[in-house]
Amino acid sequence: AWTVPDMQGGTAVGFKAFRNSGDGTSMSTTADATCGMETKPAPQTCTLTGLVSGETYTVQMLAINDVGEGTLSTAATLYAAATPAQITDLVNTASATTPSLTFSWTAPSSNGAFIYNYEGEMYRVSDTTTQSWDAGGSQATPYTTTTSVLLTGLGLVAAEQYKFRVRAVNKMGSGTWSEWSSLVDPPRGFTLDTPTTPTNFGRHSDPAVSGTIKVGWDAIATVADAGGDAVASVTYEVYAGPTTGTMTAQTLGSPTDTFFSKAVTTGTTYYFQMRAVNSAGLGSTWAGPIDLVSAEVPGVPTLDSVTSTTAQQVVMSWTPNANDGNSVILHFLVSNDNFVANSVTVANTLTTYTYTLQNSGATVTYYIKAVNSVGESTAASASVLVA
Numbered sequence: 001a002w003t004v005p006d007m008q009g010g011t012a013v014g015f016k017a018f019r020n021s022g023d024g025t026s027m028s029t030t031a032d033a034t035c036g037m038e039t040k041p042a043p044q045t046c047t048l049t050g051l052v053s054g055e056t057y058t059v060q061m062l063a064i065n066d067v068g069e070g071t072l073s074t075a076a077t078l079y080a081a082a083t084p085a086q087i088t089d090l091v092n093t094a095s096a097t098t099p100s101l102t103f104s105w106t107a108p109s110s111n112g113a114f115i116y117n118y119e120g121e122m123y124r125v126s127d128t129t130t131q132s133w134d135a136g137g138s139q140a141t142p143y144t145t146t147t148s149v150l151l152t153g154l155g156l157v158a159a160e161q162y163k164f165r166v167r168a169v170n171k172m173g174s175g176t177w178s179e180w181s182s183l184v185d186p187p188r189g190f191t192l193d194t195p196t197t198p199t200n201f202g203r204h205s206d207p208a209v210s211g212t213i214k215v216g217w218d219a220i221a222t223v224a225d226a227g228g229d230a231v232a233s234v235t236y237e238v239y240a241g242p243t244t245g246t247m248t249a250q251t252l253g254s255p256t257d258t259f260f261s262k263a264v265t266t267g268t269t270y271y272f273q274m275r276a277v278n279s280a281g282l283g284s285t286w287a288g289p290i291d292l293v294s295a296e297v298p299g300v301p302t303l304d305s306v307t308s309t310t311a312q313q314v315v316m317s318w319t320p321n322a323n324d325g326n327s328v329i330l331h332f333l334v335s336n337d338n339f340v341a342n343s344v345t346v347a348n349t350l351t352t353y354t355y356t357l358q359n360s361g362a363t364v365t366y367y368i369k370a371v372n373s374v375g376e377s378t379a380a381s382a383s384v385l386v387a
Contacts, residue, residue: 001045002061002073010065012041017048018062018072022055027075038064051080053112081112084168084175092181092189093148095280097158097228099191103181104147105166113170116142120166122154123180125189131155133164139171159228161279162189186281193227194284195220195234195276201287204259208296208374210266210326216259217287220276229278232256237283238274244289247271264294267326298370299323301332303380306366308387314355318368318380327372335367338379358386 004012017035020027031038035046051057056079060072085108094102101122107115117137123130131154137143156162163180183189204216220226220234235255240262241247252260264270273288299321308314316334332346333339334353346353358364365383369376 004041004044005063005070007063007065008067010067013064013066014038014040015044015046015064016062016069017046017059019048019057019059022052022057022080027058027060053080055080079113079171081110081170081172083173084111084113084115084170085109086176087166087168087178090164090166090178090181092164092185092187095187095189095191095193095282097191097193098152099156099158099160100150100152101156101162101164101187101189101191102148102150103164103166104149105178107144107146108168108175110168110170111172113172114142115144115168115170117169118143118146118166119169119174120151120164121177122151122156123163123165124155124157125161125163125183129155133166137169156191158191159230160191162191164189184281186283188280190229190278190280192229192278192280192282194282195227195229195278196225197284197287198236198258198274198276199287201272201274202290203292203374204261208325210296211263211294212261213264213270213272213292213294214259214261215272215274215290215292217274219258226276227278227280227282229280233279235277236274237277238272239289240270240272242268242270244271247273247289266294269293293327293373295327295372295374296325297375298325298327298329298372298377300378300380301368301370303366303368303382306382306384308358308384311387312356312358312360314358314364314366314384314386315352316355316366316368317352319351320370321377324370325372325374325377327374330371330373333369333371333376335379336364338365338367338381339369360386362386 015037016031034049037046058075063070087105090105093104116139118135120133135143165177165180167175167177198217201217204214226234238250238260239247271289273286275286276284302319305317329348335343363385367379367381369379
C-alpha cells in the first residue's frame with residue numbers, strides 16, 4: 001500500500017512497482033506486471049506474486065499522470081511471508097485436579113516466517129470467563145513445544161470444565177485462532193483425575209438362575225475415588241462376550257446401576273469386565289475380565305447315612321443330587337459344626353468321608369454341601385451317637 005503523491009497539477013493515471021529478485025539481488029528496471037496498477041489510480045494497493053516465501057525484497061513505486069511517469073520512491077524492504085496458518089488438530093490429551101489441562105497440536109505452516117511463539121485463550125464453561133495464555137517465546141528464544149503442553153494457573157479450578165484455543169505467532173503477526181478444544185472427547189476439558197476401579201466385581205449376590213448371568217460391583221463412594229468428580233456423576237460401563245477377545249459394550253438399565261444381567265445359554269461360559277467413568281469421560285482401570293457360567297447352585301446331596309460303629313469314628317455316606325445346577329460339581333464340603341469352624345473339602349469323585357477322634361458318647365450332627373462354579377448348595381444333615 002502507498003499514499004498518492006503530489007500529481008503536480010496532472011490527472012492520476014496509475015502506478016508502477018519495481019522490485020529485485022530477493023536477497024542480495026539488484027533492482028529490476030522493468031516494472032512488476034503482477035501489481036497491475038499502471039492504468040488504475042485507485043485503490044493504492046496491490047499484491048506482488050511470484051515471490052519466494054521467506055525472501056526479503058526491495059520495492060520502489062512511481063506514480064503516473066497524464067503527462068508521464070514520476071520518479072521512483074524511496075526503497076522499502078518487504079518480507080515475502082504471511083501470518084502462520086490455522087492450527088487444525090488441537091487436542092485435550094490429559095487433565096488433573098491439581099488443577100491442570102494438557103493439550104497437543106501440530107505446528108502449522110509458517111507461511112514464510114518461522115514460528116517463534118504461541119498464544120491461547122482458556123474459556124471456563126460455567127461462567128463464560130476467558131483467560132489469556134502466552135507461551136513466552138521470542139524471535140531470539142523461540143517456543144517450539146506443541147506436544148503435551150501442560151497448562152496451569154489461567155483461573156483453572158478443580159472439577160470445572162474448560163475449552164481452549166491456540167494460534168501461532170511469527171514476525172508477521174498472530175495467525176487465525178484454532179477451533180475450540182472438544183467438550184465431548186475425553187477428558188472433555190474437565191479438570192478431573194481418573195476414577196479408581198470399583199471393588200468386589202463378580203457374580204451378583206442374588207440367587208443365580210440358569211439362563212442368566214448377573215454381575216455386580218460396589219459403587220464409587222467418595223469424591224476422591226470419583227477422580228474429584230461428584231459421586232452422583234459417575235457412571236459404569238460393562239463389556240461382555242463369549243471370549244475375552246469378543247467382549248462388546250453392554251447397555252445397562254441405568255448408567256449409574258451397580259449391577260447388570262445378561263441372558264446366556266444355560267451351561268455357557270461368558271466373560272465380563274467393567275469400569276467406572278466420570279464427567280470427564282475418563283475410565284478407571286478395568287475390573288476383570290472374569291469368566292462366569294450360566295448356571296445355579298447345585299441341588300442338595302442326599303445324606304444316605306451317618307454311622308458310628310468304631311470308637312471315635314463317624315462315617316458319612318451320600319448320593320450326589322442329579323441337579324448339578326448346570327455346572328459340574330467341583331467338590332463337596334462336610335462339617336461337624338455346621339461350617340462354623342470346621343469344614344473339610346472332599347473330592348468330587350468320593351461319596352464317603354470318615355471323621356476320626358470324635359467325642360465318644362456325644363450326639364453330633366454332621367453336614368454336607370455340594371459346590372459348583374456358582375456356589376454351594378443348601379446343606380443336608382443327620383445326627384448320630386458317637387461310639
